[in-house]
Amino acid sequence: MTNSTQDSAVDRTSQLEEEGEVAADYLEELLDIADLDGDIDIDVRHGRAAVEILAEDEGSLKHLVGAGGEVLEALQDLTRLAVQVKTGERSRLMLDVAGFRAQRRTELAEVAERAVARVKESGTEVALEPLNAFERKVVHDVVAAAGLASDSRGVEPHRYVVVQPAAE
Structure with missing residues (x-):
């Protein structure tokens, strides 16, 4: 540096x-x-x-x-x-x-991991329930770490994450 x-x-x-x-x-x-x-x-x-x-x-x-x-x-x-x-x-x-956010982060990581497993098994995208910006960020991070893709769709306060198979 x-x-x-x-x-x-x-x-x-x-x-x-x-x-x-x-x-x-x-x-x-x-x-x-x-x-x-x-x-x-x-x-x-x-x-x-x-x-x-x-x-x-x-x-x-x-x-x-x-x-x-x-x-x-x-x-x-x-x-x-x-x-x-x-x-x-x-x-x-x-x-x-x-500790609310810390606990929520743990819960969301589990939700995201289940969605990742479903996408890997089925090969099709999975939409999650609406989440706030903090919650969406947690999910996007877990999905990216698993090597899959995700994006946010919808308009606040009904914005949600869609987990997708990895791009070829």
């Missing part, structure tokens, strides 16, 4: 750490307003700031996830906006609450 490349990587990491700090401040204020107890963990993963709200009683945070994670998605969007307002840069940070 050249010095300028190293400097660029260091600058990017410190920018992501700053995003995490701004997000943590925003979320701490939100937790105070909502009178919820929670700890905030900040990290940099996969080239993104990663922030997670944790609590000893994770059930106390269920309102921040919502059924199927829709409240979590909205909270992530609001947090990204708060970071953008403060830094002037568009944020791609990932927010998790009480």
Whole structure:
């Protein structure tokens, strides 16, 4: 790595750490307003700031996830906006609450692996249920790792992934 490349990587990491700090401040204020107890963990993963709200009683945070994670998605969007307002840069940070996304990632990987097996067995494409952008990305990654193809079809909020046989 050249010095300028190293400097660029260091600058990017410190920018992501700053995003995490701004997000943590925003979320701490939100937790105070909502009178919820929670700890905030900040990290940099996969080239993104990663922030997670944790609590000893994770059930106390269920309102921040919502059924199927829709409240979590909205909270992530609001947090990204708060970071953008403060830094002037568009944020791609990932927010998790009480391990919801981590658990969902595991579930989606299993769904994707079953779809891959069905496509390999039948040779025909398999369409999955509608998924949000985070969920589609997880599926696309699993499908690509298995050597098959996939694409997203439909229009939000009914966008879904189709797993296809590998291109010849």
